[in-house]
Amino acid sequence: MNPSEWFTEQVPSAGTAFSLKIKQKLHEEQSDFQFLEIYETETFGNLMVIDGCTMVSTRDNFFYHEMISHPALYTHPNPKRVWIIGGGDCGTLREVLKHPSVEHAVQIDIDERVTRLAEIYFPELCESNNDPRAELKFIDGIKWVKDAAPNSVDIIIVDSTDPIGPAEGLFGEAFYRDCFNCLSENGILVQQSESALLHLKLIGEMRDAMSNAGLSHQQTLFFPQCLYPSGWWSATIASKAELSAFREQDCVNKPFDTVYYNTDIHKASLAQPEFFKKAFPL
Numbered sequence: 464m465n466p467s468e469w470f471t472e473q474v475p476s477a478g479t480a481f482s483l484k485i486k487q488k489l490h491e492e493q494s495d496f497q498f499l500e501i502y503e504t505e506t507f508g509n510l511m512v513i514d515g516c517t518m519v520s521t522r523d524n525f526f527y528h529e530m531i532s533h534p535a536l537y538t539h540p541n542p543k544r545v546w547i548i549g550g551g552d553c554g555t556l557r558e559v560l561k562h563p564s565v566e567h568a569v570q571i572d573i574d575e576r577v578t579r580l581a582e583i584y585f586p587e588l589c590e591s592n593n594d595p596r597a598e599l600k601f602i603d604g605i606k607w608v609k610d611a612a613p614n615s616v617d618i619i620i621v622d623s624t625d626p627i628g629p630a631e632g633l634f635g636e637a638f639y640r641d642c643f644n645c646l647s648e649n650g651i652l653v654q655q656s657e658s659a660l661l662h663l664k665l666i667g668e669m670r671d672a673m674s675n676a677g678l679s680h681q682q683t684l685f686f687p688q689c690l691y692p693s694g695w696w697s698a699t700i701a702s703k704a705e706l707s708a709f710r711e712q713d714c715v716n717k718p719f720d721t722v723y724y725n726t727d728i729h730k731a732s733l734a735q736p737e738f739f740k741k742a743f744p745l
């Protein structure tokens with residue numbers, strides 16, 4: 464095997480690595496915030512890598528983008544105003560805008576270069592960027608939430624990189640307090656929460672920080688994502704008030720296509736594994 468034909472993300476702390484066979488490197492640059500690479504792979508389409516970590520591939524991004532969006536949107540009774548913190552590849556924005564109830568969706572990514580590269584190498588993820596309901600901001604999501612007015616958003620989706628570098632503060636109590644302040648009464652925060660197999664401690668710290676900030680009603684949902692370490696990823700939903708019931712009938716009648724998400728997947732993703740129930744008893 465010629466190592467130059469493979470992209471490998473190593474996770475030394477877990478003793479694991481994941482590789483994709485590549486055809487060619489399409490682009491690399493150091494932006495003001497992070498090192499960005501784009502590869503053309505043999506079997507997964509294009510691949511975006513940030514600071515050595517896999518972010519998005521053409522072939523499997525639907526798991527992540529659908530599961531970080533639709534469960535929260537079909538849990539909120541009437542989501543109209545949505546913010547996506549991070550999410551610069553625009554795939555989450557595209558999923559959010561599939562919901563007719565959404566009147567305004569703002570994507571707030573610190574790094575404009577991620578979006579400009581996604582427009583070139585992942586045009587299908589950017590197909591809703593010109594929707595009149597969409598707004599793209601290129602600033603720090605921590606500042607955006609801090610400066611926001613109370614009761615100004617129904618759903619905040621944190622679609623960030625891992626909790627290092629510019630994303631570190633997106634996993635902290637101060638950020639969650641600011642989210643609490645700008646969420647509406649039945650508002651929902653949903654955040655990618657890494658792997659329950661590899662990062663249980665991080666999930667615990669995140670849930671504690673959310674609770675301390677007043678977002679004490681929580682659900683963690685699980686989905687496959689072969690590109691990410693362990694291949695098994697999670698998102699955590701948190702809210703001030705008791706979470707509303709899943710709008711199952713609306714989901715059955717959803718006026719848009721998905722590749723993975725549906726009512727059965729919604730319910731199955733919320734089933735809690737035994738070790739997770741022990742770690743986080745209700």
Ligand code: SAM
Nearest residue numbers: 549550551572573574577603604623624629630
């Ligand atoms: N699906 C990916 C994952 O779980 O690894 C996340 C993809 S998305 C490309 C992550 C985005 O978070 C990047 O574009 C990065 O620029 C953005 N980001 C990191 N820290 C941020 C911050 N403080 N404010 C806004 N965006 C941030």
